[in-house]
Amino acid sequence: MTTTEAVSSENGSARPRPTGIYDGAVTEPQTPITDRARDYLNLDSLFTAEELAQRDKVRAFVDARIRPNIAQWYEDAHFPVEIAREFGDLGLLGMHLKGYGCPGRSSVEYGLTALELEAGDSGLRTFVSVQGSLAMSAIHKHGSEEQKQQWLPGMATGELIGCFGLTEPTAGSDPAGMVTHAVRDGSDWVLNGAKRWIGLASVAQVAIIWATTEDGVRGFVVPTDTPGFTATPIEPKLSMRASIQCDITLTDVRLPADAMLPNVVGLKGPFACLNEARYGIIWGAMGAARDSYETALRYMLDRKQFDTPLAGFQLSQRRLTDMVLEIQKGILVALQTGRLKDAGTLHPQQISFGKLNNVREAIAICREARAMLGGNGITLDYSPLRHANNLESVRTYEGTDEVHTLIMGQAITGLPAYR
Template identity: 80%
Template structure:
């Protein structure tokens, strides 16, 4: 079986990685195989996020791994992408934790925070000892953050925040929340210790997707903060958008991890399941499904690698991230659904991964910009005509 799965790398994409990158991949792959895959069925069924895994991931250098200094691993964009791919082969919810912690909350502090804020939070967050969340989306402002209703008003030498956020990952277990709010000076970011009076995070339940993960509603009721809570360098929507692009980049890789795991599950099953006196893999229709899945996984992985190399070279443009996020999410969810058909009725159980991956990807394709939003970003790029309104 190992040889058969190795034959799936028909373009020899492994040859595009350095020895160090392959060592990282193998390390994360072993972690996923030993720590996540044996447990994910129960975690998903019970809608349980294993909080203890945060420190384990920190010890592996997976939190804020693309950030430099302040105890962060300082790995390359490609290395971060490789880790995202392997983690999402386990489950989107576990990869999402790494993304919320590192690409959103830690990136916001690293990019826009004061020196004191960085030294206070980043080392502990990199170790998984401090968990952060990122509050941008609101009940009435998902794809349109410019209509943000959460406000921050000056009060003496501090601020008072009021409003609500929705679909905020990790908020109920976080120690610090990055909250974006409208001020007289435009949108600004604030670091809110979650124990602050007036801050309430409530998990959203029940969910049909991302069940081994936590998403919350946040209520901000007269939350009082000192001036030092503001992220001093973030002004306007450029602040949160820069963090969203970090998260979107990781999704380009992660979605292909879910797709690859679904394909491998279907391939293995098709070779073992005998119908009409021969394995399913011996039928032309099955082979067509497997080939179509493999083609898109290879192309999507090649797209992720190219995007990562551009990012490491410092020349990656936001519109190029939209290409990867739109394409790889769209193809990954189709692959997972097709893989389920090879599994037949057995594929609707949690004994097999494709339908779980497909359900998770319904969330992944929605957050950090829906298909529609990324389509319009690309449409504006190629035509010069904005069509958002």
Template identity: 75%
Template structure:
């Protein structure tokens, strides 16, 4: 066995950037990427196998990510960093190179909970919640999906009824990230006036959250089920500017955008693990990397990672320009997630029997990506979104 050092991997990473995509990034964007990469190398990589094995989400990482400035980082004001969409994407990529579960925290906190308050909340709500959330001192979650309403949120059964000046919420939500450790959950509910959003303190009487387990995917994160048993809230808990499904769907698009970048981190890390191993592992007296079949696998991985990076960067530039269409987000989410899981699975084959050990990342990434391809719109849902765009005919029902 030969030894490939961290310096060697940086050189190999540069060699793998065949199209020179790194040159398309500004110095500021590279600085943000490198800052998050250093954090992942120091804080996540040494611990993720144990966290994953024990199904442990390290709660202390919330404030650490707050100090890093990546929570709600593309939002402006209220203690948020106000960075670009591309910088946020690069941060998501580097975090998911560590683990999808840790990147999911970034998404639930910033893209779902914080963006809902930032976009649809009152000034008082923004002042009350966003500064603490940006620091990671307050954790938020986002309750849209229900046991019988996943891909079709319009069929949600959770209902909020008026009772004098209050609202009373009843119903259930499922696959809700972080609700057992959060201080607030954004709950979307039907009302007599259509869908509305509410900031629900998780210590409110009648709010019950339980962890969904055991899981074989996203083990270093928390997914829950919520039961709302006549949770009474004042009208000041309602997001005043959120009316209809536009509110939750706008947050979902923010999360889907982050996924376009994030899954590339899982793909890149799987590829680099396979490349490193193939250069070190001797078989029939020469490195695995010296065989044609191995080189074909590695080349196919690099091609898809490079194409996915161009897609993510173009999507980010559109978002920063304010011209991004939701259907373009579906292109990125569908393509990059689908290709990332193929890369993780193929990378594992290069590792042979060792590839089933948590000492190596591809099988963990592959298992996590099974969840990523399901949440924020399944492959099938994004296919139908694109199909409707192409043909003008909706085929959802």
């Protein structure tokens, strides 16, 4: 029998919780995971000491701050807003950007950070992605010097939270179909429209909103306390429960002329930011996969059936082997993508390779790990089903499987097949 302990929820009720599991609440000895099982090909040897130090710093934070709390946050559909300042203190917000208080770390260091954060939970990694790769990146890439000075330092510390409004209720995979529009009224701009599935919008102080104008698609920096701006959390959700996604309505939102991002026109503006976010997903998905695999492996080593550890059965070893193969390959894909990015030679079509492959394989690993846990796998005492549910969102946002398949198909054949 598995021993249990009582864990109290916020409403005072208690539920039994297995001990000795990989969620930060370990109270019984576990069979250790060997170096071979953790890193079969010694991929750590491919990273620099500085890269490994960054990874280990974030891993320690996840172990101390996220693992002990994530089951309750997920169950309560709670995003801990205070963690933004903690991420800022660690230098994780806009960490791949330079200047304006941003850490200026490498793409590989950012990728390893994303991997470790998503080993904790996709929702927490998504916050770092929305803040740094989308909202901050838009200002950093396309904003004026005044906009950068006004917003980026506070966003880098987590004092200010940003969101990124591109997707609409009727325009997801085809952002060219957006209906949100901005028109001139004297020297001002007036925005009207709607956005959907916008991360962090209800807790953000600033929103980057993309809208059509008579000159093409333009981005606008919108303080969220501007009259006419409304953000409503989307509830209930079966995925990303420890994160916030919102509907935004824009009703005669009046902005000064200098609210527009001056340095880009057209969809290449938001796409440049999306590629930053997609890059982080390549790494993050492998974090969810690794955590699910290690959870299943520990369970297989510790639990006995027919007087034999589950890990000693042939079918268990086949499943674990398949997981190791895909995780190690996925990290190699992420690393090569990161090295290309740091060298300035990465093409957007190559990002699609990693996003499509790694998220698809990660979901399969998380589902298989859940199955290996039997009935226990459907509880929040174990991470794989939570990871699998979260990855359904990750698989959808920043380009669906179908979109990335067609991006790759066009790159391979030279023929677009979107219509």
